[in-house]
Amino acid sequence: MLLQRLEAAYVARTPKSKQAHDRAQRVTPSGVHSNFRNFDPHPTFIDRAEGSRIWDVDGNEYIDFTMGFGCLMAGHAHPEVVKTIQDAATRGTIYAIPHERSALLAEEILKRYPFMDQVRFTNSGSETTMHAIRLARGYTGRETFIKVDGGYHGAHDPVMVWATEDGERDMLSQGVSEKALAALVTVPFNDLEAMEAAFKANPDAISAVIVEPVLLNVGVIPPEEGYLHQLLDLCHRHGALLIFDEVKTGAKLAYGGACEFYDVQPDIVCLAKAIGSGVPLGAFVSSKEIMGKIERDEVFHTGTYNSNPICMEVGLTTLKNVLTKDVYEKPFDLNSQLVDGYNALIKQHDLPAMTVGIGPNGNVYFLKDTQDVPLEDRAKHFASNHGIFDLIDHDVAKAYLLAMLEHGIIPVPFSVTCSEQWTISIQHTQADIDRHLEAFADVAVQLKEMVAEKVNV
Numbered sequence: 001m002l003l004q005r006l007e008a009a010y011v012a013r014t015p016k017s018k019q020a021h022d023r024a025q026r027v028t029p030s031g032v033h034s035n036f037r038n039f040d041p042h043p044t045f046i047d048r049a050e051g052s053r054i055w056d057v058d059g060n061e062y063i064d065f066t067m068g069f070g071c072l073m074a075g076h077a078h079p080e081v082v083k084t085i086q087d088a089a090t091r092g093t094i095y096a097i098p099h100e101r102s103a104l105l106a107e108e109i110l111k112r113y114p115f116m117d118q119v120r121f122t123n124s125g126s127e128t129t130m131h132a133i134r135l136a137r138g139y140t141g142r143e144t145f146i147k148v149d150g151g152y153h154g155a156h157d158p159v160m161v162w163a164t165e166d167g168e169r170d171m172l173s174q175g176v177s178e179k180a181l182a183a184l185v186t187v188p189f190n191d192l193e194a195m196e197a198a199f200k201a202n203p204d205a206i207s208a209v210i211v212e213p214v215l216l217n218v219g220v221i222p223p224e225e226g227y228l229h230q231l232l233d234l235c236h237r238h239g240a241l242l243i244f245d246e247v248k249t250g251a252k253l254a255y256g257g258a259c260e261f262y263d264v265q266p267d268i269v270c271l272a273k274a275i276g277s278g279v280p281l282g283a284f285v286s287s288k289e290i291m292g293k294i295e296r297d298e299v300f301h302t303g304t305y306n307s308n309p310i311c312m313e314v315g316l317t318t319l320k321n322v323l324t325k326d327v328y329e330k331p332f333d334l335n336s337q338l339v340d341g342y343n344a345l346i347k348q349h350d351l352p353a354m355t356v357g358i359g360p361n362g363n364v365y366f367l368k369d370t371q372d373v374p375l376e377d378r379a380k381h382f383a384s385n386h387g388i389f390d391l392i393d394h395d396v397a398k399a400y401l402l403a404m405l406e407h408g409i410i411p412v413p414f415s416v417t418c419s420e421q422w423t424i425s426i427q428h429t430q431a432d433i434d435r436h437l438e439a440f441a442d443v444a445v446q447l448k449e450m451v452a453e454k455v456n457v
């Protein structure tokens with residue numbers, strides 16, 4: 001009942017979004033340009049955004065906690081970023097001939113990763129992980145690599161795979177090359193025994209392990225204490241490299257990303273999202289020794305748009321002037337308040353839900369059944385793409401999202417799998433957090449009734 005009422009209210013509130021979607025659907029599959037963006041009954045179409053606010057084409061105003069799938073640690077349209085884009089555009093949008101600004105940005109990135117020597121730029125997270133894996137293979141002369149399950153590393157062939165409960169593989173897409181996948185092994189997160197076994201089963205064959213240091217594509221799942229250090233040790237004992245996919249943690253979890261936060265020094269770091277404040281900017285960072293493969297043209301890294309001047313300038317402004325060392329404390333504090341506020345309301349209403357937060361990110365999981373998996377074990381179950389899908393009550397998750405929208409809050413990206421998270425940017429305020437919690441206080445009551453109705457059916 002609640003879900004139907006909320007859907008009807010959503011449709012009534014967003015007629016222009018529907019029109020825009022109808023039009024887009026005629027010329028574009030599903031009317032969206034990334035499959036993740038589709039939403040039933042229709043996606044919200046955005047007009048503009050500024051600070052912590054976003055407005056849809058129907059004129060509805062929301063406090064946005066999605067921040068462009070986590071890109072916008074700087075918040076929407078940060079004045080310095082906007083000015084940088086305006087100025088940079090007048091000097092040309094692309095040269096595809098070297099210019100000085102790329103070295104300046106590389107130097108800025110290396111300040112955050114002082115144990116690394118060199119940087120190459122790309123245009124997205126997917127491109128970055130693709131090149132990082134290729135570099136690791138080229139450097140070690142080994143083809144097989146390990147993907148830690150629960151991670152998402154983009155849309156290129158060998159990473160488009162999940163492990164199922166029984167250890168089988170499930171491809172995220174048709175058209176992915178089975179042959180490319182032959183060189184892939186998947187291992188659960190936070191499981192060093194399984195990792196050791198995978199190395200032993202593939203002696204002298206593993207080029208690298210790629211891992212999200214905090215799983216941020218199954219909500220928020222932090223590593224267990226010591227896991228990342230021991231993983232690094234294990235990789236090196238077996239002659240493999242460790243690749244940190246910091247696309248969602250870089251310049252967010254700390255000034256120096258997850259490497260600083262956990263004090264770990266992997267062999268290659270992949271960056272994108274926050275370093276570019278929303279422009280298409282990615283980078284991989286490594287030692288001179290490993291990057292030597294690219295320098296000698298033994299591993300190929302190219303791209304027409306790489307290090308284009310606008311992205312370089314935006315990256316520079318973002319890292320040098322906007323996401324400075326001193327700005328992280330405030331959003332982290334606001335995030336703790338939000339997580340604590342959620343937990344208190346969940347407890348007060350005895351909702352089958354749990355919240356996990358870290359740094360500027362948090363997520364609420366709406367559970368199908370609270371009895372099945374003890375609370376302390378849940379993180380393990382969520383830490384796989386299948387686990388999370390099976391454990392989440394998708395109806396309640398959708399009702400939560402729609403009910404929060406009704407209150408003018410976009411709490412997490414439009415998804416009913418609870419596989420994303422909120423981001424508190426440096427432009428969010430105390431008042432934004434207070435409004436978010438006031439909204440959830442009301443929504444929690446509605447969800448409680450919905451859950452009770454479900455149990456009684």
Ligand SMILES: Cc1ncc(COP(=O)(O)O)c(C=O)c1O
Pocket residue numbers: 069124125126127129152153154155212216217245246247248272273
């Ligand atoms: C950890 C991680 N790696 C890689 C990617 C792929 O990045 P992009 O969407 O820019 O290709 C994402 C996207 O969300 C991500 O979260």
